Amino acid sequence: MLLDGTSCNHNLWMRFHEVIEPTRPRLMKLSSLYASSASRRHFLRALSLSAAGLWTPGVFAEALTLTPRATEGPFYPDKLPLDQDNDLIILKDSTTPAVGEITYLSGRVLDPKGNPLKNAVVEIWQCDASGVYLHSRSGGNVEKRDRNFQGFGRFETDSKGGYLFRTIKPVPYPGRTPHIHMKVKLRDKELLTTQIYVKGYAQNERDGIWKRLPEGAVRDSVTVPFTSKSGGKAGELEAKCDIVVGLTPAE
Template identity: 65%
Template sequence: MPGPHTADRRQFLQYSAFAAAAFTTPGLLAEELSKTPRMTEGPFYPDKLPLDTDNDLLILNDDLTPAVGQITHLSGRVLDSSGHPVRNAVVEIWQVDGNGVYLHSRSGGNGERDKNFQGFGRFLTGKSGEYYFRTVKPVPYPGRTPHIHFAVNQNGKRQLTTQLFVDGEKQNARDGIYRRLGESSKLVTSKFAPLEGSKLNELEAEFDIVLGVTPEES
């Protein structure tokens, strides 16, 4: 008989398929889109990548114990400035765990690292530029408001490095990196809203990433 974590994993796979299906019809926009601001990579890009680098950061390989934190379904599209989807781009995310610790040997935070949290993930965009991750809602750590780091790569070249912030988070106003964005902050801020029908208090967030140029031309 399958256990609760098996069922949870099945729900993740079903949601992943649903999220991908939601982007099967690309919306080509007539007007040029506002480009996603470039931001610092920070000092805590993993100095040793985990063996598991898939898009489910809550479960490591076939372990049964999930990471601690509020489950968040994070999805969006990678687009060029004309609104065309960017396919075959590798989207990377990395963030602190529930204790405010990165997957990095020099990360401090508020305690020991959650060894059940993957801390880093990758997703290869499809024909509609879509990506999807299952992770936890980011938490603050000393000096920073909650955020998730993003990088977009194609053909082995980094196209963009940025960060995603939580809409309505009080610490945003005190975060130096966030404040320097000014009006552009709205381009990297998303609502982490309750997932309809979830019995696990899950959240969902959407974040479209707009590159400055079409990667094939850069």
């Protein structure tokens, strides 16, 4: 059965709750969840399991809309953090979460025919709640940088092309609308660099990079809703963005 994006997202979070139900009391309270490194490892494992095996590759009569390329920007980390996993909210054994609206960002990496890209590496990076990147030349007030925000993360897609991150809802900073940078690699080859935007955010209309995206399906493919997470803790959000990359015959 062909699953649409809504069904995929619903199944993802149903599976997520099945995986972590035994530890739900800890998950409902952040201070308890991050009390030990064992809890953090269990949570990251739950994230990985929840992304695995839940999507069925579709059979499309026509090619999917390719995800548009976008500038990498000047703030890809010039020094990668030691912690590079898919949970950007907590650093290693810290008990203090990052400031911001917790967001579960998920989706699939596909080729134009809807086939999943297994073992592709998805990277994301973004500024913290104060508008500061994990970069030595980041703009904004660097002294206010959230030391509890990882700022960068990686995830290797599963057999269905699925990826999953826990991060914060992106915020604006001078000159830019809220966005999350994303890069996709396969066998050490960079396939795509793009940016993900918040659907309905007023500043989008004034953002030069967003406005250059072709209107319609192309722009919509990277401008996604950030909505309350079904069954989640109060204030938690979820966003889903499938990534479609063009491949050469050799790939």
